[in-house]
Structure formats: structure tokens, C-alpha cells
Amino acid sequence: MELFNLKETSQRVNFAEALQKGLGNNQGLFFPAEIPKFDDIDALLDMDLVTRSSTILKRVIGDELSEQDIQNIVSKAFTFPAPLAKVDDNTYCLELFHGPTLAFKDFGGRFMAQCLAKIAGDRPITILTATSGDTGAAVAHAFYGLANIQVVILYPKGKISLLQEKLFATLGGNIRTVAINGDFDQCQALVKASFDDQQLRDDIHLNSANSINISRLLAQVCYYFEAFAQVPAEKRDNVVISIPSGNFGNLTAGMLATTMGLPVKHFVAATNSNDTVPRYLKTGEWDPNATVATMSNAMDVSQPNNWPRIEALFEYGYLDKAILTGQGVDEEYTQLAMKQLAQIGYISEPHAAVAYKALCSQIEEGQTGIFLGTAHPAKFKESVENVLGQPISLPQPLADCAGKEILSSELDADFSQLKAYLYKELK
Numbered sequence: 001m002e003l004f005n006l007k008e009t010s011q012r013v014n015f016a017e018a019l020q021k022g023l024g025n026n027q028g029l030f031f032p033a034e035i036p037k038f039d040d041i042d043a044l045l046d047m048d049l050v051t052r053s054s055t056i057l058k059r060v061i062g063d064e065l066s067e068q069d070i071q072n073i074v075s076k077a078f079t080f081p082a083p084l085a086k087v088d089d090n091t092y093c094l095e096l097f098h099g100p101t102l103a104f105k106d107f108g109g110r111f112m113a114q115c116l117a118k119i120a121g122d123r124p125i126t127i128l129t130a131t132s133g134d135t136g137a138a139v140a141h142a143f144y145g146l147a148n149i150q151v152v153i154l155y156p157k158g159k160i161s162l163l164q165e166k167l168f169a170t171l172g173g174n175i176r177t178v179a180i181n182g183d184f185d186q187c188q189a190l191v192k193a194s195f196d197d198q199q200l201r202d203d204i205h206l207n208s209a210n211s212i213n214i215s216r217l218l219a220q221v222c223y224y225f226e227a228f229a230q231v232p233a234e235k236r237d238n239v240v241i242s243i244p245s246g247n248f249g250n251l252t253a254g255m256l257a258t259t260m261g262l263p264v265k266h267f268v269a270a271t272n273s274n275d276t277v278p279r280y281l282k283t284g285e286w287d288p289n290a291t292v293a294t295m296s297n298a299m300d301v302s303q304p305n306n307w308p309r310i311e312a313l314f315e316y317g318y319l320d321k322a323i324l325t326g327q328g329v330d331e332e333y334t335q336l337a338m339k340q341l342a343q344i345g346y347i348s349e350p351h352a353a354v355a356y357k358a359l360c361s362q363i364e365e366g367q368t369g370i371f372l373g374t375a376h377p378a379k380f381k382e383s384v385e386n387v388l389g390q391p392i393s394l395p396q397p398l399a400d401c402a403g404k405e406i407l408s409s410e411l412d413a414d415f416s417q418l419k420a421y422l423y424k425e426l427k
């Protein structure tokens, strides 16, 4: 697989390099030089999740990993299902929260960890990542206990739920967590600054693991196929997918799946009040506001870092711009959507509710709608209970960590502080 840097197109790398670097020169994102288009979609949809995903990933990644390697990686990573739950006659929720940390990021995180473990072999590496909530947990659990791999996770102090924090900040061992006095965009900027510091990068063998890593996106492509495999065949040519978006990795993966031949009719980029993209799609003007805190906090991002990849899909002629529209959903409508869903018998947390509301506002007569359930309702227990007025029980992974102590360090949103910390801990 060959990839190029969107900011510096002469920088070309293979999958292993893109996996380990995360970002290219000048903070550019890696993008596939070629995206294969499959002509056997029906046959693919007949396969089980692991077989189909291995087949797709082998075709995309190519000779760098053998068929057997990819099959091993995928079967260690995708150890849980992605069921399509029927919400009403023409609406489904793709439930991506049945993994160990109860959010869709388990798919990308676990696939990436297994790929890195395979490709790095005995070399030591450090994973540095910023999380607005769920990436951290997925990355921490995916790498926990892997030999030769150290993990450092930055997150905005006080801006994620206590249970979210407990899920990744209580592990210890090779997992270090740092609460930053700032917002998620500042955490993300610290990660970028670290990668820009070549000396630091070499000294601590830096690798990235947030949603900019191409391996995560490739893993996520697979569950869009899994969704279609569960849609009744007669409905497959008229499907709209609504994606609750923050950094837009999930939407990028969906649009890559379509580029590969999955016949998605339309995508809805659903955001909370941090609606830079929906406004941009309407007006053509890129005009981010200051990030505001919402109930759907994993989407509190106003400068989404995957957006250039979506632009590239249009620019390089893979997809027509008409395939994508956007919809921002404010706090009031998010709560309303949670209540409406509960009334028809489906309990959702705020992120999925944003996607459901956006879907309802954009779906047309005769279409089948899918919204992505990106987290388990119990992961946002407090807000779900507040809005619905009914108790939510904790599934096992959350119950297990709820009583444990948080082990995080605390730093200001200041690169020199972070750098000193990294040298102290890792050099």
C-alpha cells in the first residue's frame, strides 16, 4: 500500500511507515495513493465479519502483510460483534459499542495495536495520543500489557465523564495518563507539537494513535460493510448513514468504504453545537468557533483533524460532493432525540442521539436510515439518567473499574511542561 502526505505530496510512505509515523511532514495527513474498488460486493457481504474484514484489509494493504498475518491481526482485534439494531421500520442503529471499552474506537484502537505489535517486533515504541474521552480508553486497553510499547494519553481535565476517565486512567503498568488544564483542541495541539520535535520524536520513539492514524480508519471501513451485510438485500440500494462526528475519522472511513464500492446513497455529517463542518457544507466558508462543551463531549471539536481527507476524496474525484450533507444538533434537540428514541423503545446516549436527530431531519421518503451508535448508553450514565429519568445499569467493563483510583498526572497546556514529563518518564 502506498500513501502520500496531503500537505507535501512528494512524501510517499508504505503502510508500515504510515502506521508508525501517524502524521507526515508539516503535520500532513497520509492518504492512499490508490483506493481499490471492489466488484464483488455481494460476495463480500455474504462473509462473516472477520473473514470479510481480513479480505478487504488484505486487498487494501497489499503485500506488506501476508494473508495469514492480516487474518491473525483481525481475529485478535475484532473479538466482538457490530449488530444492526432495528429502531423502527426504516431506521437502524449500528451498535459499535460491544467491545471492551464500550465505544466504536475499540475497532480502530485494537486493530492498530495489533498491527504495531506485529510490525515493530522487538523495537521499543511510545504511543502518544490525545483523547476527548473514548480514544484514550480504546488505546489504553488495546495496548495494555503489550511488550515494548509505552502509552501516554493526554485528556482535557474535567471535560470528560468520570466513568470515561476511570476506564483508562486506572490501568497503570505501561499506560500513563495526563490530565491537561485545557480543552481537547489544546491536547491535540500538544500531540502535534511533540511530533514536530524531531529530537523528542527520535529520543522516545514516538508513534501516534489518535484518529489521524490511517490504520484506525482502515479498521473502521470494515464495519460499514458489516452494517450493509445486515440490511435486508432489497433495501441496500437506498441507505442513508448518519455519523455523529468530532474529528471526522468515522465519516472518513464510511466515505472510504463507499469509494471501495459499498453503495451508500448519502452520508449525514452530524455534529453537536461544534458545527464547523455543517456550516461549511452549507456556506462554503470554513469558520470554526471556539469549542463549546456539550453532553456529547467526544464530539466537542471545532477544528476536526480528519477533514482534509474528506476534502481529498472530493478533490481527487473519488466521490461527488452531493453525497454528503451536514446537520448540527444543539443540546435541546439532543435531549429531545434521546426521549423520542426511548419512547419507541431504544435507549441511546447523547452522541448517537445527535446522529439520530440529524438523520430524521435529512432522510427522504423510501430511504433506509442507519445512525451509528458510537458508545454504550452506560458510558454516559449520568446524562442518560438525567434526561430519561430512569436508571441505567453498568455493564461489566465499567463496573470493574468504577471503584479504582485514578492514576493521572496533571500538566498545563504547555509544550515545555509536556516535554519535560516525557523525558522524565520515558528516556
Ligand SMILES: *Cc1c(COP(=O)(O)O)cnc(C)c1O
Residues within 6 Å of the ligand: 103, 104, 105, 133, 134, 135, 211, 244, 245, 246, 247, 248, 249, 250, 251, 298, 299, 351, 374, 375
Ligand atoms: C470519538 C467519538 C465520536 C466522534 O468520532 P470521530 O471519528 O472523531 O468523528 C463520536 N461518538 C463517540 C462516542 C466517540 O467516542
